[in-house]
Amino acid sequence: MGVVVWYQYLPEQIEQDVESLFTEVHEPLVKLLQQSLDVHNSIVVRFRVPMVLENDEYQKVYVSYMMSQFMDLFNRGGIEDLIYRGASQVINRLNVFNEHGSKWRLREIESLEVQIASLKLFTEVKVKGYLPLPFASKKGYLNIRNKNNKCFQYCIIANKYWKAVKKTHRSHSALTNPKYYERHMNDFNFDCIGENGLNIYQDLPKFEQLNNIGVTVFSHRSNEIVMVRKSDLVADTRVNLFLIHRQNGDIESDDECHFVLITNLNKFLCLGRSHRSFFCAKCYRRFPSIARLEKHTASQHPTVINEDVEFPNPAYSLKFSNYSSTLPMPYIIFWDFETYTNEVTLPNSGQNKKSRTQILNEFSPASFSIVVVHNFENESRIVDIIYYDGPDVVRTFFEKIFNVAYMLLSQIRRTNNFIQPTPDELQHHVNATSCFLCGREFSSDTKCSAKCLHHDHNTGKYIDAACSACNLNIKYKFEVPAICHNSSRFDIHILMEAISTKGVPTTNVSILARSSEEFISLKVTTNKYKLPPLLTTYDSNYRERTAFHTAHSSLYPPSWKPTNVTIQFLDSYKFLNSSLSELFSVLKKDNSYKFSLIKLSFPYLFKYKTFSPTVENVDMLLQKISFPYQALKGSYVLQPGYPIPNRESFANDLDGTQVSDEQYQRVQEVINHF
CATH class of the missing domain: 3.30.1490.100 (DNA polymerase, Y-family, little finger domain)
Structure with missing residues (x-):
């Protein structure tokens, strides 16, 4: 190579x-x-x-x-x-x-x-008799002088017996004589090796599995030793072979090949080197000293002794149990901030002297939007859209989104409709022997293994047979997912700064971070709202019971413990294979009618004009446009009637690139149209 x-x-x-x-x-x-x-x-x-x-x-x-x-x-x-x-x-x-x-x-x-x-690969190898090595070497290999086509078999046998032959006969000619290895031919299974050759990538894996021997093959090209195949088999016995091709001038022929056994990898691979090197027998990395090799082997390829393997107690082994999290939530919150830039006018003395980074602008929230979506029987509908561009944007955002989360979780925990299953569903339930979620077999001996009729609390329809533990865990909803696109490096930082400096009422904050600047998940819990108790059984007056619990929280059951509201902020960009603009460009081709939520949002989006969700209007909303961050100096820029900023306001401050005429024209078309 x-x-x-x-x-x-x-x-x-x-x-x-x-x-x-x-x-x-x-x-x-x-x-x-x-x-x-x-x-x-x-x-x-x-x-x-x-x-x-x-x-x-x-x-x-x-x-x-x-x-x-x-x-x-x-x-x-x-x-x-x-x-x-x-x-x-x-x-x-x-x-x-x-x-x-x-x-x-x-x-x-x-x-x-x-x-x-x-990477030159030799796949089909036609083995012949003895061939000399293409370079001079006296140590590190064993070239058996066979006249038949069994050089591969002789190398495998010699790897095990060549030291015994040397000890008995004490001559180099005996080591290369195939008759001393022919007697051991039945010690190995060579059924997968053809009579006239072998396929390195098809036959060798079969041979390894039959004999539990790892085989690595080297060859040569332009006076360099190259690896043709590396064995990935974890085996106690490893064989290193060198494949020779007969040279016809400068052309290598695949018609005549010969295998040579490498007896000392360090000596063989160090040909032409003035300094001795040591090679790892498993990954073939080169090290300048035996101490470095031993350190590498101990850390990367530790020896595992079967007798010392201790398996964990099955009762305490690691297993997944939070099956309720694998089910879709009936409600999802989508949110986003729009920010304006404040130019930093601090003198040089006000900048951080330890940093070479020059602060040009600071981003301040100008407005936010919250969209609540309800997933109901494989269909989605918009529950509400909240837009705010007044003062104290971040504090208002937390108040609004926690209030929305409280209403949604209360609705989930108070709803328990039930429709009598059909005869087929009842028969399916009777025949079920294990939980459809966790797989636990039903049993009347333990309470958590009892069979339950699991149903959708919104529709009341029967879903499947579940154990009592899973059936109860599915109902315990304490948090709502809130999704913002590409928020892990920007919008979530706004929330974290507000939590730490602006006194947002929180009782617990947990973060799942990829680095100090990028966050995968942010969970925020507040004690400002208390969730109502679960409606665990169905009766005809459940609405009256819900109203009773809402009006008389002091009369909740004694076993009920107050539960706080939790919101989990996630980044949708982490779940996409490409950017959102590319996704829209693919999906919207003749498929604008499929964007049902966009159509349902029209009554919320336009307060001053009425627009119908036509194909033209939907297509205009499904394209990414540039944003004039330079011109956005305050929230007033977002108000209706404000003139469209000039083209220079859309330039990128970091690299100075300007938007194209087509991009700027698209901005004008969208703003003028709506």
Whole structure:
């Protein structure tokens, strides 16, 4: 394997995360890998991403290289998977770097470097008799002088018996004589090996499974030793072979091949090296000393002794039990902030002297929107849309969204409709022997294993047979998901700042973070609202009971404990394969009629005019437009009648790029139309 070419891709704009970089480079990267496959048939690829990191505390900036592993690519069908695996490896390395508390922060990504190496694979091998090695060497290998086509079999046998032959006969000619190994031919199963040759990628895996022997094959190209096949089998016995091809001038022939046994990997692979090296027998990495090799082996390939394996007690083993979280919520909250920029006019003395970052603008919330969606019998409908652009935006946001969450959770816990199952449903329930969620077998011995008629509390329809434990856990709803697109790096920071500085009434805050700047989930609990008790049984007067509990909270059952309201803030961008604009561009082609929620939102979106949800109107809302952050100096810019900002206001402050005429015209069309 040798490096064929080294490509470098420079992004059109400054990227600040690996996902955006690979999204931008995806199309040219696929073409590059396809062209490389057409030329070399099989290649090895590695990604390297130079990242500019800065440390405000030490006033330092340096470039770090986050690299993926070398990955094999044999056909076009594996390109997408290779890009995904490479990007994931780079992201994981960056996350580990950040999570170790290094205090270094990613400022920008310079480029994407792609290293491509050719990989010559010998698949169909036609073995012949003895062939000499293509280079001079006296140690580290055993070249058996056979005249038949059983060189592979002799190498496998010699790997086990060559030391015994050497001890008995004490001559090199005896070691290379096949007659001393022929007697042990029945010690191994060679049924999968053909008489005239073998397929390295089809026959060797079968041989490994039949004999529990790992076989790794090396070969040579341009006076270099290359690995043809690496064994992934975890076995006590490992055999290293060297494949020789007869040279017809400068051309290697696959018609005449010969296997040679490598008896000492360190000596064999160090040919031509002035310094001795030591190779790992499992991953074949090279180390300059035996101490480094032993340290690597102890940490990466620890020896496992079967007698010392202790299996956990089945009663205390790890298992998944929160099955209620796998079911869809009947209500979902969608939210978003719009912000305006405050230009920072602090003198140089007011800036942080330890940081080289110059603060130009600060973002302040100007307005927010909250959309409540109800999922009912495979259909969705809008319950309410709340828009606010007044003073104290963040505090008002928490008041509104917690009030909405309280109303939704109260509705869930107070609703318990029940419709008598049909005869077929009853028969299905009688025949059921285990819970449809957790799989626990029904039993009358324990209370949690009792069979229950699990039904939808909204529709009252029978769903399936569930155990008592799952049936009760499904009803205990204490939190509501609140989803905002691409909020992990922006909108959630606004919420966290408000929680820590503006006295938002919270009792518990839990965060699931990828790094110090990116958050996957934010859970906020407030004690301002108390959820009502569950309506556990159905009766004809359940509405009166609900009204009674609402008006007389002091008369709740003695066993009831007050429960606080919890909202889990999530980022929908983490669950998409591409950007939202690309998703819309694909789905809206002749499918605008399918966006039912957009149509249902028209009465809420337009307060001053009435618009019908026609195909034209829906299409205009399903396209991404640029946002004039430079012109948005206050919430008044969002008010109706405010003139459209000029084109320069849509420029990107970071790299100075301007919007195109087409993009600016699209903004004018949307604003003037609505």
